[in-house]
Amino acid sequence: MTAFDALGHLLGPRFSTTLAARKQNAGNEAHYDEVLPDAVAFPESTEEVAEIVRICAAHGVPIVAFGTGTSLEGQHLAVNGGISLDFSRMDKVLEVHAEDMNVVVQPGVTRKQLNEELRATGLFFPVDPGADASLGGMAATRASGTTAVRYGTMRENVLALEAVMADGSVIRTGSEARKSSAGYDLTHLLVGSEGTLGLITELTLKLHGQPEAVAAATCRFDDVAAAVDCVILTIQSGIPMARIELVDEMMVRGFNLHSGTTMPEKPHLFLEFHGAPDAVREQVSSFREIASDAGAQGWQEAETTEARTALWSLRHGALPAIGALDPRPGKRTYSTDVCVPISQLAEAIAAARAEAETRALTCTIVGHVGDGNFHCGLRFDPADPAEIAEVLAFSGALAKVALRLGGTVTGEHGIGLGKQGYMDAEHGAAVAIMRRVKTAFDPQAILNPGKLLPPES
Amino acid sequence: MTAFDALGHLLGPRFSTTLAARKQNAGNEAHYDEVLPDAVAFPESTEEVAEIVRICAAHGVPIVAFGTGTSLEGQHLAVNGGISLDFSRMDKVLEVHAEDMNVVVQPGVTRKQLNEELRATGLFFPVDPGADASLGGMAATRASGTTAVRYGTMRENVLALEAVMADGSVIRTGSEARKSSAGYDLTHLLVGSEGTLGLITELTLKLHGQPEAVAAATCRFDDVAAAVDCVILTIQSGIPMARIELVDEMMVRGFNLHSGTTMPEKPHLFLEFHGAPDAVREQVSSFREIASDAGAQGWQEAETTEARTALWSLRHGALPAIGALDPRPGKRTYSTDVCVPISQLAEAIAAARAEAETRALTCTIVGHVGDGNFHCGLRFDPADPAEIAEVLAFSGALAKVALRLGGTVTGEHGIGLGKQGYMDAEHGAAVAIMRRVKTAFDPQAILNPGKLLPPES
Ligand SMILES: Cc1cc2nc3c(=O)[nH]c(=O)nc-3n(C[C@H](O)[C@H](O)[C@H](O)COP(=O)(O)OP(=O)(O)OC[C@H]3O[C@@H](n4cnc5c(N)ncnc54)[C@H](O)[C@@H]3O)c2cc1C
Ligand SMILES: Cc1cc2nc3c(=O)[nH]c(=O)nc-3n(C[C@H](O)[C@H](O)[C@H](O)COP(=O)(O)OP(=O)(O)OC[C@H]3O[C@@H](n4cnc5c(N)ncnc54)[C@H](O)[C@@H]3O)c2cc1C
Numbered sequence: 001m002t003a004f005d006a007l008g009h010l011l012g013p014r015f016s017t018t019l020a021a022r023k024q025n026a027g028n029e030a031h032y033d034e035v036l037p038d039a040v041a042f043p044e045s046t047e048e049v050a051e052i053v054r055i056c057a058a059h060g061v062p063i064v065a066f067g068t069g070t071s072l073e074g075q076h077l078a079v080n081g082g083i084s085l086d087f088s089r090m091d092k093v094l095e096v097h098a099e100d101m102n103v104v105v106q107p108g109v110t111r112k113q114l115n116e117e118l119r120a121t122g123l124f125f126p127v128d129p130g131a132d133a134s135l136g137g138m139a140a141t142r143a144s145g146t147t148a149v150r151y152g153t154m155r156e157n158v159l160a161l162e163a164v165m166a167d168g169s170v171i172r173t174g175s176e177a178r179k180s181s182a183g184y185d186l187t188h189l190l191v192g193s194e195g196t197l198g199l200i201t202e203l204t205l206k207l208h209g210q211p212e213a214v215a216a217a218t219c220r221f222d223d224v225a226a227a228v229d230c231v232i233l234t235i236q237s238g239i240p241m242a243r244i245e246l247v248d249e250m251m252v253r254g255f256n257l258h259s260g261t262t263m264p265e266k267p268h269l270f271l272e273f274h275g276a277p278d279a280v281r282e283q284v285s286s287f288r289e290i291a292s293d294a295g296a297q298g299w300q301e302a303e304t305t306e307a308r309t310a311l312w313s314l315r316h317g318a319l320p321a322i323g324a325l326d327p328r329p330g331k332r333t334y335s336t337d338v339c340v341p342i343s344q345l346a347e348a349i350a351a352a353r354a355e356a357e358t359r360a361l362t363c364t365i366v367g368h369v370g371d372g373n374f375h376c377g378l379r380f381d382p383a384d385p386a387e388i389a390e391v392l393a394f395s396g397a398l399a400k401v402a403l404r405l406g407g408t409v410t411g412e413h414g415i416g417l418g419k420q421g422y423m424d425a426e427h428g429a430a431v432a433i434m435r436r437v438k439t440a441f442d443p444q445a446i447l448n449p450g451k452l453l454p455p456e457s
Numbered sequence: 458m459t460a461f462d463a464l465g466h467l468l469g470p471r472f473s474t475t476l477a478a479r480k481q482n483a484g485n486e487a488h489y490d491e492v493l494p495d496a497v498a499f500p501e502s503t504e505e506v507a508e509i510v511r512i513c514a515a516h517g518v519p520i521v522a523f524g525t526g527t528s529l530e531g532q533h534l535a536v537n538g539g540i541s542l543d544f545s546r547m548d549k550v551l552e553v554h555a556e557d558m559n560v561v562v563q564p565g566v567t568r569k570q571l572n573e574e575l576r577a578t579g580l581f582f583p584v585d586p587g588a589d590a591s592l593g594g595m596a597a598t599r600a601s602g603t604t605a606v607r608y609g610t611m612r613e614n615v616l617a618l619e620a621v622m623a624d625g626s627v628i629r630t631g632s633e634a635r636k637s638s639a640g641y642d643l644t645h646l647l648v649g650s651e652g653t654l655g656l657i658t659e660l661t662l663k664l665h666g667q668p669e670a671v672a673a674a675t676c677r678f679d680d681v682a683a684a685v686d687c688v689i690l691t692i693q694s695g696i697p698m699a700r701i702e703l704v705d706e707m708m709v710r711g712f713n714l715h716s717g718t719t720m721p722e723k724p725h726l727f728l729e730f731h732g733a734p735d736a737v738r739e740q741v742s743s744f745r746e747i748a749s750d751a752g753a754q755g756w757q758e759a760e761t762t763e764a765r766t767a768l769w770s771l772r773h774g775a776l777p778a779i780g781a782l783d784p785r786p787g788k789r790t791y792s793t794d795v796c797v798p799i800s801q802l803a804e805a806i807a808a809a810r811a812e813a814e815t816r817a818l819t820c821t822i823v824g825h826v827g828d829g830n831f832h833c834g835l836r837f838d839p840a841d842p843a844e845i846a847e848v849l850a851f852s853g854a855l856a857k858v859a860l861r862l863g864g865t866v867t868g869e870h871g872i873g874l875g876k877q878g879y880m881d882a883e884h885g886a887a888v889a890i891m892r893r894v895k896t897a898f899d900p901q902a903i904l905n906p907g908k909l910l911p912p913e914s
Contacts, residue, residue, distance in 0.1 A: 097798070097800070099689070099693065099799070099800035100798040100799055100800045101692075101693070102798075141638055142636075142637075142638040142642075143638075144636055148636060153636050155636070155642070155645075156613065165890065169886050169889070170886060171884075171885070171886045171887040171890055172884070172885060172886075172887060173884075173887055175863060175864060175865050175883075176797075176798040176863040176864065177796040177797055177798060177828075177829055177830075177859075177863070177864040177865045177868060178796065178798075178799070178828045178829055178830075179599075179601055179605060179610050179612070179796055179828055179830065179865075179868050179869065180599075180796060180865035180867065180868060181598055181599040181600075181649055181865075181867045181868065181869050181870060181871040181872070182865045182866055182867050182871070182872055182876070182879075182880070182883055182884070183649070183872055183880060183883075183884060183888075183891055183909060183910075184646060184649065184650060184654075184891045184894055184895075184909075185599075185612070185645045185646060185648065185649055186887055186890060186891065186894075188612075188642045188645035188646070189641060189642060189645070189646055189894075191642065192638055192640070192641065192642055193641060197641075208695075209693075209694075209695035211695075212695075232556070235558075236556065236558070236666075237666075238665075238666035238669075275736070276736070276739050276740075276743070278735050278736065278738075278739045279732070279733070279735065279736040279739060281735075282733050282735045282736060283733075286733070339634040339635065339636055339637060340633075340634055341554070341557040341559075341633040341634060341635075342556070342557055342635070343554070343556035343557045371634075371635045371636055372634055372635055373634075373635075373636065402634075406632060406633040406634070407632055407633070407634040408632050408634045408636075408637035408638075408639045409639050410637065410638045410639050411634065411636050411637060411638065412636065412638050413638060414638040414639070415638070415639055415640055419639070422639075423639070423640060426632075426639055426640075427628075427629070427630075427639070427640060428628070428629060429626050429627060429628045429629075430628040430629060430630055430640075430643055431640075432626070433622065433628055433643060433897075433898070434640055434641045434643065436897040436898070437641055437643075437646075437894065437897055438641075439897065440890075440893040440894055440896065440897035441890070441893070452640060452641075453640075
C-alpha cells in the first residue's frame with residue numbers, strides 16, 4: 001500500500017489529492033510563489049495525527065502542518081512536497097479553567113474564536129497578531145503582536161502542550177501549574193519551532209482578566225524620531241502600556257487612501273491602557289506628560305468600545321492599506337520585521353528609512369515599538385526580478401542593522417524560508433546545536449523539511 | 458598527561474585537589490550526604506571554561522558546575538566523581554544597560570551583589586529565592602521565589618546566555634531584543650537544565666524599575682483554608698501582587714522561637730504591593746476588601762524600609778527557623794516543594810497537612826502561594842533510617858498529590874538527585890525526548906552525570 005492509500009484509508013474524504021484542496025493550502029499573504037502540497041489531510045484527533053505521522057514516517061513523506069496559512073515567511077508551504085496537515089477540523093475549545101485563568105484548546109482554534117468563546121468569563125487571551133491565526137500556528141511561529149508589550153508573546157502565554165513527535169509518539173509538556181523546575185523545558189523548545197520538531201495537537205494557554213478599565217488614544221508627532229523618543233521614555237518610566245504602536249506618515253497615508261480616514265499625514269502612536277480605573281487614569285496622565293514633552297499633538301481618545309474597535313481595525317488593516325499606496329495590478333507587499341533593544345529603536349528605524357530611500361522603495365513602517373519591534377512593508381512587482389532583488393536586498397540590509405544593534409532578524413514573523421540566510425549571522429555556533437536538536441527530534445527530516453535551518457553547506 | 462595534570466597546568470593554583478577545597482563544595486543545605494568531588498577548578502573566563510571542558514572531554518572526566526551550592530535537591534554534588542567547576546571567580550557585572558533595562562553578568566555574580574551594584578540605577582533584578590544564590594545557578598535550576606508572582610521566574614527573566622557545550626564550543630543564545638522568532642529557543646532549554654546540557658558563562662538578564670511606591674503588610678487568618686481562599690480570590694481578581702506568601706501556624710511558631718517575635722500562632726500572609734502611588738493605594742484597598750471577607754485579622758503594615766526589610770528577612774529565615782521547632786542536635790531539615798494550579802492550592806495544602814499528621818512529622822508550610830507553589834519543611838534525624846524513610850515517603854505522597862491535581866513535582870527546587878523518581882510520572886513519554894536532547898548536547902554524558910534524568914531501566 002502506498003502512503004496515500006493508507007492515508008485515504010485512515011481519513012476517507014478527509015484526505016484529498018484534488019487540485020482544489022491542494023490549491024487552498026498553497027498560497028500565502030506574503031511574497032512567496034504558490035507551492036502545491038501533494039495532498040491535504042484533515043485530522044480530527046490526536047490519534048489521527050499520530051497515525052498520519054506513522055504512515056508518513058514509514059514512507060518518508062514530508063508533513064507540513066497548516067493552521068490558517070497566514071505566516072509571512074512561507075513557513076506553511078510544502079516546498080519539499082508531501083502532505084499539508086491541516087488542523088482546521090481540530091477547532092474545539094476543550095476546557096475553560098476560569099479559576100486558574102487558563103484554557104485548553106485544539107490547535108485549529110483561532111484567536112478570535114477563542115476570545116468569542118471566552119467573552120462571558122471575564123477573561124481573554126491577549127496575543128494578537130492582527131490576522132485571525134490558529135493558536136497552533138501562533139505557538140509554532142512564536143507569534144506576538146500589539147499587546148505583547150504588556151502580556152507577552154506566545155512564549156509567555158503557552159503553559160503546556162500536547163504534541164506528536166516524528167515517530168508518532170505523543171508527548172505532553174508543561175502543566176497547568178504556573179511554574180515548574182521539573183526537567184527540560186520542551187514547551188519552549190516546541191514554541192517557535194515552525195512545525196519542524198513536532199505537531200502541536202493541544203495547547204494550554206494562560207488567560208488574563210479582562211481589564212476593569214480601558215483607555216485608547218492616538219496622538220501624532222512631527223517626525224518619527226520624536227515619536228520613538230516618546231516610546232522609549234514611556235517604556236523606561238515603567239508605565240505598563242497595553243499597546244503602543246508606531247504608524248509612520250507613509251502608513252497613515254495608506255490608511256487614509258484605504259479606509260477613507262483623514263488623519264494628518266504625520267507619524268502617530270496608537271495607544272491602549274489597561275487596569276483598575278484609578279491606575280488607568282494615572283497611566284494616561286503619566287503618558288501624556290511624557291508625550292507632550294516629546295512634542296505630541298492631536299491627542300484623540302477613543303471613548304467608546306466602538307471607537308476603540310475602529311482604531312484597532314484600522315491598525316490591523318495595515319497590510320491591505322499598504323496596497324493602496326501602490327495599487328498597480330499584480331503588485332504585492334513584502335513585509336519584513338526586526339526587533340532591537342529599545343534604546344536602538346530610533347537608529348534602527350532611521351536606518352530602515354534611509355535604506356528604503358536609497359533604493360527608492362515605497363516603504364511603510366509600523367511597529368509594536370514598546371518591544372523594539374517594527375515592520376517594513378514594501379510594494380514590489382513579483383514579475384520584475386529587479387524589484388524582487390531590490391526588496392530582498394533591503395531586507396538583508398535591515399537584518400544586518402538589527403544584528404549590529406544587538407537585536408534579532410525577526411521579532412515575530414519567524415525564519416521559514418525567507419530568513420534562513422541570516423541564521424548563521426544571528427546565531428553563529430548555536431546553529432550547529434540547533435541542527436543537533438532537529439536531528440534528535442526528527443532524524444528522518446520529515447517534519448516541515450527545508451524550513452528554519454539553512455541548508456548545510 | 459592526565460586530565461588533572463593538564464588542568465593544573467591550565468589553572469595553576471586555581472585547580473585544587475586538596476581535601477579542604479574539595480570539602481568546600483561537598484556539602485548542601487538539604488538532607489543529602491556530603492559528596493567530595495575529585496578536584497575543584499576555579500576558572501576566570503569563558504575561554505578557561507572551554508579549555509577545562511575540552512580537557513575533561515578528552516579524558517572522560519565528569520564536570521559538575523558549582524554556583525553557591527544552595528540548591529536543595531543535590532544538584533551540585535559530584536555523585537559520579539570528577540571536578541566541581543566553581544564559578545565563584547567569574548563574578549563580574551559586565552555591562553549595565555539601564556536604557557534597555559537589562560544587565561550582562563558572569564554566572565558567579567550573586568543576586569544580592571547584583572542588586573547592590575544596581576542600586577543607583579533605579580533598576581533591580583527581582584528573582585529572589587531567599588538564599589544569596591549565584592545567577593548561573595539560579596538560571597540552571599530555573600529558580601524563582603517570593604516575587605515570581607509579579608515578575609516571573611528565571612524563565613521569564615533570562616534574555617540571553619553564553620554557554621560552553623560539552624565539546625568545548627561556545628554558543629550564544631538569545632539577544633538583547635525583548636522577543637525573537639528566530640529559531641529554536643535554546644535559552645529556555647538551558648534554563649532549568651541543572652548543568653547537564655551546558656555551562657553558562659554569561660547571562661543577560663531583564664531588569665525592572667524600582668517601584669515608585671511599595672507597601673508591605675502581614676495579616677492572619679483562623680485557618681490555612683481561609684488564608685488560601687484569600688490568595689485565590691486575590692489572584693483571580695487581578696491585583697498585581699508583588700509578593701503574597703503563606704506562612705502556616707507551625708512556621709510562625711518557628712519564627713517566634715528562632716527570632717524572638719511574638720506573632721499570634723495562626724496562619725499569616727506576608728504581602729507586598731508595587732507600583733505608582735495611586736495604583737498601590739488601590740491595590741492595598743482592593744486586597745483588604747477581599748481579605749476581610751475571607752476573615753483576615755491583625756493587618757500590620759510595615760511602614761518603613763527597615764520594617765519591610767525585617768519582614769522579609771523573617772520570611773527568608775524560614776529554613777533555620779524550622780530548625781528551632783526541633784532543635785535536637787544532629788537533626789536536619791528536609792525541604793520539598795510542589796506547585797499546583799491555584800484552584801487546587803487549598804486541597805494540596807490540606808493533603809500535605811494530613812499526610813504529615815498521619816506520619817507524625819513536624820511539618821511547616823510556607824509558600825509562594827500566588828503561583829500555587831508551596832514548601833514543606835520537615836525535621837528528621839539523618840542517622841535514623843526509619844525517619845529518613847518517613848520523610849521520603851511524605852515527599853513521594855506529596856508529589857503524587859501535586860500530579861493528581863494537575864501540577865508539578867517541583868515548582869522551583871528542581872529535580873537534581875531527589876526527584877528523578879517522579880520524572881516518568883510527571884512527563885511520561887516526554888522523558889524519552891528529554892533523553893534524546895541530553896544525548897544531542899552531551900553524547901559522552903560528562904556534564905553533571907546522574908542528575909535530572911532518572912537512570913534508564
Ligand atoms: C495581515 C497579517 C498581519 C500579521 N501580523 C502579525 C503580527 O503582528 N505578529 C505576528 O507574530 N505575526 C503576524 N502575522 C503572521 C502570522 O499571522 C503568524 O505567523 C501566525 O502565527 C501564523 O499562524 P497560522 O495559523 O496562520 O499558521 P500557518 O501559517 O498555517 O503556519 C505557520 C507555521 O506553523 C506551523 N504550524 C501550524 N500549525 C501547527 C501545529 N498545530 N503544530 C505544529 N506546527 C504548526 C506550520 O507548519 C508553519 O510552519 C501577520 C500575518 C498577516 C497576514
Ligand atoms: C534557605 C534557602 C532558601 C531557598 N529558597 C528558594 C526559593 O525560594 N526558590 C528557589 O527557586 N530556590 C530556593 N532555594 C534553592 C536554591 O537557592 C536555588 O536552587 C538556587 O538557584 C541555586 O543556586 P546556586 O548558585 O546555589 O547553585 P548551585 O547549588 O551551586 O548549583 C545548582 C545547579 O546548577 C548548576 N549550575 C550552577 N552554576 C551553573 C552554571 N554557571 N552553568 C550551568 N550550570 C550551573 C549546578 O551544576 C547544579 O546542578 C533555596 C535554598 C536555600 C538554602
